[in-house]
Amino acid sequence: MAGEDPTISGMAGRYATALFELALEEKAVDQVRKDLDSFDALVAGSPDLERLVRSPVFGADEQAKALAAVLDKAGIKGLAAKFLQVIARNRRLFAVRGMIRAFRALVAKHRGEVTAEVTVAEKLSDANLDALKGAIKNVTGGKDIDFSVNVDPAIIGGLIVKVGSRMVDTSLRTKLNAIKIAMKEAR
Known part of the structure; x- marks a missing residue:
């Protein structure tokens, strides 16, 4: 559970844990990890995308529409795309990089x-x-x-x-x- 590991705590840890459990159920951990890594690299490499992700100026609808276009262009689909859309609608996109780090930690722990x-x-x-x-x-x-x-x-x-x-x-x-x-x- 998210509370057991101090590196996977807080809001980002809760979202990452929920995604990890869904990915395990759907046997899609590797695909979700790959898609999240791709998205993380996109954010790290684009100041405009980072601004979209982090800025409170953009509304949830604006973020969701822009994110849909980015995900489509990047070929990110399935569970990872749905997850990213949910966090955008929930106004939590600003914490996506922490969620991705927590997800990586959960995957690593699961694999030993x-x-x-x-x-x-x-x-x-x-x-x-x-x-x-x-x-x-x-x-x-x-x-x-x-x-x-x-x-x-x-x-x-x-x-x-x-x-x-x-x-x-x-x-x-x-x-x-x-x-x-x-x-x-x-x-």
């Missing part, structure tokens, strides 16, 4: 996988990505890993790795902030 989110300053080469996956697999005791990589130039360099509830932040931004704080305290 470990979820790893990595944030880097620039795109990793295939060799570095494989090395990172191998290192995370060693840390998790050889479990399968549901791996997602986000590129955020604001971290300047290094990386931030979140595996389950653990996080390692070796970003240059964090190190520079620590130096800045230390220098302020030295005055």
Whole structure:
């Protein structure tokens, strides 16, 4: 249930749990996951779509109509499309990315996988990505890993790795902030 796992709580967790249970019943977990990942990538890659999703200025009807066009163009159908339409009508589209993250976590837990989110300053080469996956697999005791990589130039360099509830932040931004704080305290 959504309340059992602290990473899958709140409104986003409740919606994700409901979708996950429906997807399990309909034996469509993989298809829903694929469709939600596609939609998440669309939102991440389009400032206009992100504005539509997050802005309270748009009414439920406007969001639902625009969303229908986006889903049709992207080829997202079935349970995932119905879910996205429901959250748009319920004025919850602003939380869709959290719902997708919670859904991914539920799928990973169901499959016995470990979820790893990595944030880097620039795109990793295939060799570095494989090395990172191998290192995370060693840390998790050889479990399968549901791996997602986000590129955020604001971290300047290094990386931030979140595996389950653990996080390692070796970003240059964090190190520079620590130096800045230390220098302020030295005055």
